[in-house]
Amino acid sequence: MAASNxxxxxxxxxxxxxxxxxxxxxxxxEEKEFLxxxxxxxxxxxxxxxxxxxxxxDVFGNLSNICNASQQQLVLCPGLGEKKVKRLFQALHQPFxxxxxxxxDIAVEQETNLEDNDDQPRPIxxxxxxx
Numbered sequence: 001m002a003a004s005n006x007x008x009x010x011x012x013x014x015x016x017x018x019x020x021x022x023x024x025x026x027x028x029x030e031e032k033e034f035l036x037x038x039x040x041x042x043x044x045x046x047x048x049x050x051x052x053x054x055x056x057x058d059v060f061g062n063l064s065n066i067c068n069a070s071q072q073q074l075v076l077c078p079g080l081g082e083k084k085v086k087r088l089f090q091a092l093h094q095p096f097x098x099x100x101x102x103x104x105d106i107a108v109e110q111e112t113n114l115e116d117n118d119d120q121p122r123p124i125x126x127x128x129x130x131x
Contacts, residue, residue: 038063045091047084055079067092 002008074085
């Protein structure tokens with residue numbers, strides 16, 4: 001949605017200029033160099049910046065050593081405080097799987113009763129439902 005006719009015109013001009021071009025012309029370029037790729041990964045951790053990534057590489061040498069470092073080792077890096085170290089350590093050691101509730105638990109949570117034609121749903125009391 002455009003805020004003005006001028007902005008709308010710019011969107012249309014841009015759209016028209018890319019109309020017959022390949023999709024790769026607007027896609028993000030994937031870095032092939034190690035340092036920019038590592039920087040992109042590690043700066044996804046809140047408060048870790050490019051300087052921190054450079055410091056970590058200078059101290060530990062490679063990503064494997066950074067991942068295997070303890071919190072006590074990480075906190076010794078200049079510019080990395082306890083909060084940054086804690087966030088980085090958690091990000092590197094958290095499991096990558098998402099915990100999914102069993103379908104039966106979700107169904108129980110979603111069930112509701114309407115009481116006295118009141119439009120506000122009320123969770124089912126499992127003790128009440130059993131009787």
